[in-house]
Amino acid sequence: MKDFIASRRSTLKLLAAGTGVLAAPAIIRPAFAQSKVVNITTYDKFVPQSFIDAFQKETGIEVRIRLTDDQGKQYNVLSAEGATPSSDIVTVTGHRLSQFIGSNLLSPLDTGRLKNWGNLAPAYKGAPQLTVDGSVYGVPLLAGFEGLARNTDYTKASDSWAIMFDKEYKGLTSYIISDFLQITMRYQGNDGDFVTYEGKPEEAQAATNKARDYLIQNKDMVRKYYDAGSEVQQMFVNEDIYVAHSWSGPAAKLIMDGHPIEISVPKEGTYGFLYSFNVVKNGPNTDAAYTFLDAILSSPEIGAAMSRQSGFASAFGGVDKVLNDKERAAMALPQEQTERIQFFSSVNRDMKNEMVDKAVAEIKAA
Template identity: 85%
Template sequence: MKDFTVNRRSTLKLLAAGTGVLAAPAIIRPAFAQSKVVNITTYDKFVPQSFIDQFQKDSGIEIRIRLTDDQGKQYNLLTAEGAAPSTDIVTVTGHRLSQFMGSNLLAPLDTARLKNWDKLGPAYKGAPQLTVDGKTYGLPLLAGFEGLARNTEYTKASDSWEIMFDDEYKNLTSYIVSDFLSIVMRYQGSDGDYVTYENKADVAQAATDKARDFMIKHKDKVRKYYDAASEVQQMFVNEDIYLAQTWSGPAAKLIMDGHPIEISVPKEGTYGFLYSFNVVNNAPNADAAYAFLDAILSSPEIGAAMTRQSGFASAFDGVDKVLDDKERAAMALPPEQVERVQFFSSVNRAMKNEMIDKATAEIKSA
């Protein structure tokens, strides 16, 4: 399998292009062919309830959703189920695609079966994160980045990640440990995505250990480590924290809801990602899966609803014209900050995952 990286030009195109309540999780039963059912594993607030209701009415296909909050959980489930998966569609980030493909968990997307394929934003057709050996392995959904979120009423402006370690904000910050570790490595001048550390395990380990030790030293700044977007949103709303490393989506949602939050990309830079819907290899309801994918592409209003719920930038064409000024502003970045976003690569993921996971456990237990 040919691996891929994402250059700065494609990063800028994807970010520039992007500018209800979820269905209650249903129990996904053991896999067997059910032409009127589609089983989807996805994140909270990714599929609008209004779309679910209309799709089920028009198609007669029942949508069953299993919520997830972690790529690794999806991967482990599919791996355990092997050739008899219980889900038809999963939600994968571009930089994790090679891991799923390496275990033969995803099927190439037959775009000829999607009459609405042309309704993707131009920058997302053939997105490099989802293209391997000329084949497409997912329907682009939403793009985002890791940002510095701050309560503008209680914090000073800053263009550096250094503010997360300022004594002034002791016990007032929060982050996802594994995600922030990569950011800290970048802050320290190391490669937080491990691309340049291929076949350099000793260099990678030294850089990881340096970031780990720095985060342990500054644990007193952290109110709580979080995992789910709803946790960091609630901490901001309750004013339990003033600063956080967070995905752009949850922060943008707070801004759209009128909270005094700002999201920015500090001068040291950050990492971006692209979510996609992916058809599972041996999906028990492949026809229903394609009907679902084609329907969700059918209107920019659907993409706009997904953006309003998640806060992430849509991959669908025309969504920017549906969003209002406040909603567009919540996701807008100055050009110089867009330049600081580097999309995660799939290169050297095994080394990165192993070292990050080990360091994360050590930080939490310190």
């Protein structure tokens, strides 16, 4: 199998625009018909077309993209295909990883086959976020996180979630209740992801109630609870709010559009999700899959192009040096802030969902 070797100059030339679109979803033919092909199930705008073109030209391996928009659908397709999957690589979020592994749908990653494995950013070196029972189960790609967003024209700098409760901004804050409840638990020194509360329902309920009561006590701080990213964007644009809890994507869009918004990870930390490329067990083209994965890790320009298209932060090293100042402010974090992100776990999610949902209803009703 020919190795993918791209020079920095050729990569820069191919990815300069960084705004290519994914190839149109191809019909994936049965495994016996595959030859020099890699079949990838992923999300829209995750793989730059310029990279696909360069990879195909360099290796002779055809890249066939099947788009997905839901982890459950992707899981159901793989489960139905059983021992004869049509995908070689799938895109799994970290908190769903155990479901795919538990159903024997993924193969552990042989990192020894990836010469560029060391090109991950420091926070992802060795991919601890994707390591289960000593085996790595994917290549980290893109990360989204819950951040502190603020209008820099009207607020003071802050490295703490405490600003969300600062009376100076009374009536000028906003958040998604279910998400910010978990952040408030973390702010109070408790486990907002409920991992440590497995088998400890009373401890979990006490921590949930403490955060619930604090949000009710500070309900006058909130201009509006929101559900969709477009809502918090509009409130910032209209200057209805100055400070908010926001997922990184909506805030990044505001920054890229020139609005005076900053997003950061406060010192108390936050939660996030990680997308990874994962090798499918019994995939028809495993060698081509590894060639593709090694290639996508080969250059920070590729990671930068993926960030520009998706709006998520890259897990690849050196991307911050490729992005311009505005892109860096929108999609890259300082290393110390990246290390404050705790990625959501699949552990104890039933208890978490039940208690959070109940608390949300109580906050709304208060």
